[in-house]
Amino acid sequence: KNQVEQSPQSLIILEGKNCTLQCNYTVSPFSNLRWYKQDTGRGPVSLTIMTFSENTKSNGRYTATLDADTKQSSLHITASQLSDSASYICVVSGDQGAQKLVFGQGTRLTINP
Amino acid sequence: KAGVTQTPRYLIKTRGQQVTLSCSPISGHRSVSWYQQTPGQGLQFLFEYFSETQRNKGNFPGRFSGRQFSNSRSEMNVSTLELGDSALYLCASSKGQFPMGTQYFGPGTRLLVL
Numbered sequence: 001k002n003q004v005e006q007s008p009q010s011l012i013i014l015e016g017k018n019c020t021l022q023c024n025y026t027v028s029p030f031s032n033l034r035w036y037k038q039d040t041g042r043g044p045v046s047l048t049i050m051t052f053s054e055n056t057k058s059n060g061r062y063t064a065t066l067d068a069d070t071k072q073s074s075l076h077i078t079a080s081q082l083s084d085s086a087s088y089i090c091v092v093s094g095d096q097g098a099q100k101l102v103f104g105q106g107t108r109l110t111i112n113p
Numbered sequence: 114k115a116g117v118t119q120t121p122r123y124l125i126k127t128r129g130q131q132v133t134l135s136c137s138p139i140s141g142h143r144s145v146s147w148y149q150q151t152p153g154q155g156l157q158f159l160f161e162y163f164s165e166t167q168r169n170k171g172n173f174p175g176r177f178s179g180r181q182f183s184n185s186r187s188e189m190n191v192s193t194l195e196l197g198d199s200a201l202y203l204c205a206s207s208k209g210q211f212p213m214g215t216q217y218f219g220p221g222t223r224l225l226v227l
Binding site for chain 1: 181
């Protein structure tokens with residue numbers, strides 16, 4: 001069964017600290033993996049899109065890694081800011097396009113001052 | 114450049130009614146996809162339209178339908194509403210056909226079914 005599991009479910013850290021969110025998937029064949037940030041009450045915003053051949057992709061203080069062999073991805077946030085408080089969602093696409101689109105349940109990140 | 118807009122933002126309906134939600138994509142974007150988001154199930158893909166044709170469909174019953182107009186604007190319709198249809202409905206647009214390329218989401222329509 002195609003699944004995307006994210007951990008932890010929730011995370012609280014102090015402003016300025018770094019953190020890493022995990023995404024493990026079983027979707028096969030694999031097309032691409034996306035990370036989204038969703039603020040409360042708003043639509044998701046795309047952070048990164050990674051295909052099979054990409055190991056690392058950065059977007060400002062956000063760095064995503066992908067290990068296609070172990071089917072694992074991580075999102076590392078450097079020098080966290082209060083505005084990073086949001087849900088982070090991992091989405092994996094199979095080779096049949098949106099018909100094999102599998103969403104993780106998200107990690108709820110809270111940054112405290 | 115204006116972002117993706119969705120109307121209405123909030124909606125309250127009763128069981129058995131039907132509802133139509135609207136989505137205006139970013140100018141120049143031809144792909145519009147729809148999602149349902151609930152606390153229990155998370156984000157789930159409903160369907161995607163590209164150049165007025167439904168190209169991809171998720172695992173939702175036939176009560177959920179949509180269409181896309183020649184100007185790429187899209188509507189989603191839910192008939193015979195059930196309590197479980199209460200959710201945030203999001204649409205997203207992209208230049209190329211989903212799921213390739215960056216998707217831009219609208220703010221969503223929050224539907225409450227009583």
